[in-house]
Amino acid sequence: MIVELWFAIPKNVRVVLIFVLAIVLWQVAYVVLSPPEFLVPSPLKVVQRIVSMPEFFLIHTWRTFYETLVGFTLAVVIGVVLSILVISSRFLEETIYVILVAFNGIPKVAIAPLFVVWMGTGLAPKFAIAATIAVFVIVIDLVLGFRSVERDMMDLARSLRGSRFKTLILIRFPHALPNLFAGMKAATTLALIGSIVGEFVAADRGLGYIIMVAQGSFDTVQIFAAIVLLGIMGMVLFFFVEWVERLVLPWHVSMRDVGHAV
Amino acid sequence: MSVYVAARDVSKIYTSRRGNIEALRSINLTIGNGEFLSIVGPSGCGKSTLLKCVAGLEEISAGSIRIQDREVHGPPENLGIVFQRDVLLDWRTVIDNVLLPVEFRSGDRKEKLSRAVELLRLFHLHGFEQRYPWELSGGMRQRVAICRALLDDPALLLMDEPFGALDALTRDELNIELQTIWDKTKKTVLFITHSISEAVLLSDRVAVMKKMPGEIVEIIDIDLPRPRTFAMRETMEFGALMRRIRVIFESLGILRSQP
Numbered sequence: 001m002i003v004e005l006w007f008a009i010p011k012n013v014r015v016v017l018i019f020v021l022a023i024v025l026w027q028v029a030y031v032v033l034s035p036p037e038f039l040v041p042s043p044l045k046v047v048q049r050i051v052s053m054p055e056f057f058l059i060h061t062w063r064t065f066y067e068t069l070v071g072f073t074l075a076v077v078i079g080v081v082l083s084i085l086v087i088s089s090r091f092l093e094e095t096i097y098v099i100l101v102a103f104n105g106i107p108k109v110a111i112a113p114l115f116v117v118w119m120g121t122g123l124a125p126k127f128a129i130a131a132t133i134a135v136f137v138i139v140i141d142l143v144l145g146f147r148s149v150e151r152d153m154m155d156l157a158r159s160l161r162g163s164r165f166k167t168l169i170l171i172r173f174p175h176a177l178p179n180l181f182a183g184m185k186a187a188t189t190l191a192l193i194g195s196i197v198g199e200f201v202a203a204d205r206g207l208g209y210i211i212m213v214a215q216g217s218f219d220t221v222q223i224f225a226a227i228v229l230l231g232i233m234g235m236v237l238f239f240f241v242e243w244v245e246r247l248v249l250p251w252h253v254s255m256r257d258v259g260h261a262v
Numbered sequence: 263m264s265v266y267v268a269a270r271d272v273s274k275i276y277t278s279r280r281g282n283i284e285a286l287r288s289i290n291l292t293i294g295n296g297e298f299l300s301i302v303g304p305s306g307c308g309k310s311t312l313l314k315c316v317a318g319l320e321e322i323s324a325g326s327i328r329i330q331d332r333e334v335h336g337p338p339e340n341l342g343i344v345f346q347r348d349v350l351l352d353w354r355t356v357i358d359n360v361l362l363p364v365e366f367r368s369g370d371r372k373e374k375l376s377r378a379v380e381l382l383r384l385f386h387l388h389g390f391e392q393r394y395p396w397e398l399s400g401g402m403r404q405r406v407a408i409c410r411a412l413l414d415d416p417a418l419l420l421m422d423e424p425f426g427a428l429d430a431l432t433r434d435e436l437n438i439e440l441q442t443i444w445d446k447t448k449k450t451v452l453f454i455t456h457s458i459s460e461a462v463l464l465s466d467r468v469a470v471m472k473k474m475p476g477e478i479v480e481i482i483d484i485d486l487p488r489p490r491t492f493a494m495r496e497t498m499e500f501g502a503l504m505r506r507i508r509v510i511f512e513s514l515g516i517l518r519s520q521p
Contacts, residue, residue: 152345155319159337162366170365174353251353251394 067195071130079138130194134187141183145176188237263294271325284475296448300461308476342411346423350395357391381409401432
């Protein structure tokens with residue numbers, strides 16, 4: 001009964017309701033347990049903080065958003081190019097893929113200071129770190145997609161006497177698009193992590209920078225405010241990619257029932 | 263009838279770490295110009311491999327395959343293929359799937375558009391041009407795949423168990439549609455199937471294959487009058503031809519007549 005009522009509510013409203021419920025629970029727990037504010041503040045306080053300094057938070061949020069977006073875009077472009085190279089020859093497959101896998105074993109957080117040494121403390125190292133962290137998942141997913149074209153479909157392409165480029169454009173790439181989008185969705189979060197790591201190492205702006213400064217003065221409310229904004233940003237990026245996916249892949253199995261589900 | 267496809271002493275050996283597998287052994291087969299030739303055999307007898315060799319998709323290990331006196335090395339021109347699975351592109355509409363060959367050779371879509379629409383009409387798909395493959399039934403999808411293979415009006419049509427994944431009624435329907443098209447166009451057809459009755463219904467000749475190694479055991483002339491109908495399947499002549507093929511399979515131990 002309750003389940004039916006719940007699913008009668010439009011999906012978007014349901015999502016908002018879940019958030020409201022979580023915040024209410026947080027507030028109730030805060031009132032009941034009343035922890036010291038420097039450990040866990042009340043959600044009301046956090047929201048008040050954000051609202052009281054809209055311009056301040058907007059500037060820093062925008063900075064982190066910008067770094068993430070550029071890093072993400074770089075990751076997608078580089079990832080697509082690398083994936084095409086990997087599938088285009090045995091030699092490149094062995095070299096690029098092996099290097100990439102070896103490189104991915106290194107925690108990218110450990111490389112972040114190196115980027116700062118190389119590129120300074122401006123935007124460039126943040127772009128670079130975000131892109132480096134996010135690119136791997138795109139290559140893995142896209143290469144998988146390129147390789148999962150059925151044997152018969154490749155035979156069809158060969159029998160039509162098309163060039164390898166034609167086969168890539170007409171068959172392999174569209175076939176792998178669902179995989180690319182899966183990789184891109186994972187990459188949004190990874191790019192966000194990358195830009196925060198960059199800001200932790202050296203920055204004078206951004207939500208990561210705010211967190212570092214607030215940590216120094218035990219301003220927990222400020223830290224929570226930045227974390228909430230980061231959460232919202234991650235969601236916006238993720239759902240943006242998913243929205244584009246629906247526009248681009250109306251034919252895909254995972255998208256087909258969207259029409260009547262929403 | 264002039265010879266269109268000629269396979270001479272064709273063998274195909276797959277080498278793997280566990281040893282060699284002889285997929286085809288000394289295949290000798292000719293297909294006349296405009297002839298409908300079927301190959302029947304149990305699964306794994308190499309009939310699909312033979313088709314792929316004719317299509318230039320697989321290299322042969324020995325012997326030669328000639329299409330109109332030209333040795334096959336890689337896919338030749340003027341060829342249409344239909345696979346068991348329709349291999350339609352999910353992201354393209356029906357009409358765009360049929361027009362795929364044009365895009366592969368960077369041709370002008372407009373030139374072939376009316377031909378594509380005409381083919382779809384012929385296969386009772388009029389009005390479905392703008393649908394996506396997943397909106398169609400299995401039989402309709404395979405019809406689209408056949409239209410795609412026929413777009414460039416190829417002289418040679420290779421069909422690899424094209425109706426094997428369809429239900430019996432749809433299969434019957436498509437058999438008749440295929441026969442009608444073939445009657446009009448008289449293309450050279452190499453048709454792979456494991457259904458004896460389908461082979462007898464459609465073909466001028468039926469080549470019977472055995473497995474391990476894949477060899478042609480016998481080639482049988484099907485001298486039933488055309489156009490063929492389902493009613494013919496109940497005739498003595500049809501039954502006799504079916505029995506002849508079945509007896510070959512029984513003698514090879516592929517079919518057992520006693521339970």
